[in-house]
Amino acid sequence: MANLLSAERISLMLGTRHILDEVSLGIGGGDRIGVVGRNGGGKSTLLRVLQGDQAVDSGRVTRVGSLTIGVLSQVDTLPAGATVADAVLGDRAEHEWAGDSRIRDVLNGLLGGLEFAGLGGPDAVVGPLSGGERRRISLARLLIDDPDLLLLDEPTNHLDVEGVQWLADFLVQRRTRPDSAVVTITHDRWFLDAISTFTWEVIQGRVESYEGGYAAYVLAKAERTRVAAVTQERQDNLLRKELAWLQRGAPARTSKPKFRIEAANQLIEREPPPRDDVALARFATTRxxxxxxxxxxATVQLGDRTILDKQTWRLAPGERTGIVGVNGAGKSTLLRAISGEVPLSAGKRKVGKTVELAYLSQEVRELERLLGMSVIDAITEVRSFTMLDGKEISASQLAKRLGFDGPRQQVRVSALSGGERRRLQLLRLLMQEPNVLLLDEPTNDLDIETLTSMEDVLDGWAGTLLVVSHDRYLLERMCDRQLALMGDGQIRELPGGVEQYLALRHDQHQEVERRTARTSKAAAAQPPSPAAGDPSSYSPAQQREARKELARVERALARLTEREKRLHDQMLDAATDHEQTTSLSGQLREVHDEKERLELAWLEAAEIAD
Incomplete structure (x- = not known):
């Protein structure tokens, strides 16, 4: 396949840094390329070069004549005064976009459907929206415009697990054409694996290309590193022999070392598990x-929303649990309730006498008072030594493991990047020697190399770990148990991990669609009233109460749907027990009757809320 874009021996200096050093690369039709590398290593600059927005010092970039390029940068360029509909759809006529299944797919996947329900409606103004909402609008507009070459800089930022899954499916199924390509910078390793046909690593002015996604990149890099080590050892042996000849004359006979070249997967098969769960759990129990x-x-409420509804959850020593859920489901609020920062509306919170808790929030304001300190001083302010992997290590050693080498430890906190400040937050928490650690989106602003370093450090940490994250790879790598908040006040166990969560969310969507269809059918069968559909016939207070009622009914319906599923499962298990089957059938009829009553209540509230 001919290249859509080619770069030949391009070089670029920014200040005293060599960002690109005679780099040659090509992007072919159908390619989906993931870009990885350290923060500040030149990934975003490379995208600007490919776009044509950044000139190079030497070399050239050529594009096929008709190539259209679309860019999702980390800079927000949306006009603050535009409506959501205008920002997403431009000047497209309604019949044009409403009748296009691809556009409908984008709107449903990113923005809450055709009515932009998650953003306040099509006429909502862009300006007051959050940064995450504005970024999703930019991504949706780009996917709807459908340029030949998509250049995406961290597209999974502000997307939940479900959104990341949708984007991966869309890029693979909708965008894989001989005349189109995707290049994306991302630290989401699951996303890289799901979409990438090639992985580029930007490292020390070079762009190293690997075939496949993240897993293939790690395997290939391990093999390259091993071969490089063998080559270096051969060179060292030759140098030593040459020195010996110079010192002693003719060299003595020596046997040549023999090296057995093995496949990268064999290298990994010999590697022990990342952590000894039994030993860590035993140590955690002693602490x-x-x-x-x-x-x-426990019941936890946030405004008029119920995050937890009479739930019981006991954390075990050494437990490593990941928490997933849609944006707004209350994951961060749940962590704050566990930490004691948010009081329970009902129920009880019991804390063990020996618990030492540390909480990594999404904020970095706690570092503001430390801006004048050096990195190492900010760490040693907490403690100079700590225990990890059963060994005592210094603050400097732990800092080095998380990417702060010797010179970087002397830099002032005020000069750190967002990712470095995040690392410093975690370092300070670990130096407190907690035995319960709560992490809220710990992957924010971290590159893949730092993420793997963080995971390596936490592999040797003995304690109870709770992680809220949309990073599917991190959840599966660090956690032995996964739970979900589905928005109905319940904590759902996920023996099947994120795959099970996505299946549950799919079923939830289908149930909402069926309920909406039944409601529409019931509404069509009723004679219209003079005030039906006329919002002006209800006061704002009535409409607010109706919206609260809608939310309450929807939560109740979700709980009934779950109970209905459990009853069906119990009836299957008790198929040969006539007495129990009869009892379960009676309970199922009660559930159906209650659902019908709630659906009518939902219809009545919807007429007022609309």
Whole structure:
């Protein structure tokens, strides 16, 4: 396949840094390329060069004549005064976009459907929206415009697990054409694996190309590193022999070392598991005892939303749990309730006597008072030594493991990047020697190399770990147990991991669609009233109450749907027990009757809320 874009021996200096050093590369039709590398290593600059927005010092970039390029940068360029509909759809007529299944797919996947329900409606103004909402609008507009070459800089930022899955499916299924290509910078390793046909690593002015996604990149890089080490050892042996000849005359006979070249997967097969779960759990129990933190019959409310509804959850010593859920489901609020920062509306929170809790929030304001300190001073302010992997290590050693080498440890906190400040936050927490660690989106602003370093450090940390993240790879790598918040006030166990969560969300969407269809059918069967569909016939207070009622009914319906599923499963298990089957059938009829009553209540509230 001919290249859509080619770069020949391009070089670029920014200040005293060599960002690109005689780099040659090509992007072919159908390519989906993931770009990885350290923060500040030149990934975003490379995208600007490919776009044509950044001139190079030497070399050239050529593009096929008719090539259209679309860019998702990390700079927000949306006009603040535009409406959501204008920002996403431009001047397209309604019949043009409403009848296009691809556009409808984008709107449903990123923006809450044709009515932009998640953004306040099509006429909502862009200016007051959050940064994450504006970024999703920019991504949706780009996918709808459908240029030949997509250049995406961190497209998964502000997307939940479900959104990342949708974007990966869209790029693979909708965008794989002989005349189109995608180049994306991302630290989401699951996303890289899901979409990439090639992986580029930007490193020390070079762009190294690897075939396949993240897993293939790691395997190939491990093999390249091993071969390079063998080559270096051969060179060292030759140098030593040459020195010996110069010192002693004719060299003595020596046997040549023999090296056995093995496939990269064999290298990994010999590697031990990342952590000894049994040993860590035993050590965690000695530090924590049997009691950690228990939520007993707990209810947590945030405004008029119920995050937890009479839930009991007991954290075990050494437990490593990942929490997933849609944006706005209350994951961060749940962590704050566990930490004691958010009080329970009902129920009880019990904390073990030996618990030492540390909480990595999404904010970095806690570093503001340390801006004048050096990195190492900000760490040693907490403690100079700590225990990890059963060994005592210094603050400097731990800092080095998380990417702060010797010179970087002397830099002032005020000069650190966002990713470095995030690392410093985690370092300070670990130096406190907590035995319960709560991490809220720990991957924010971190590159892949730093993420793997963080995982390596936490592999040797003994304690109870709770992680809220949309990074699917991190959840599966660090956590032995996964839970979901589905928006109905319940904590759902996920034995099948994120795959099970996505299946549950799919079923939830289908149930909402079926309920909406039944409601529409019931509404069509009723004679219209003079005030039907006329919002002006209801006061703002009535409409607010109706919206609250809608939310309450939808939560109740979700709980009934789950109960209905459990009853069906129980009936299958008790198929040969006539008495129990009869009892379960009666319970199922009660559930159906209650659902019908709630659906009518939903219809009545919807007429007022609209």
């Amino acid at each position: 924590l005892g049997k009691d950690v933190i228990d939520l007993l019959d």
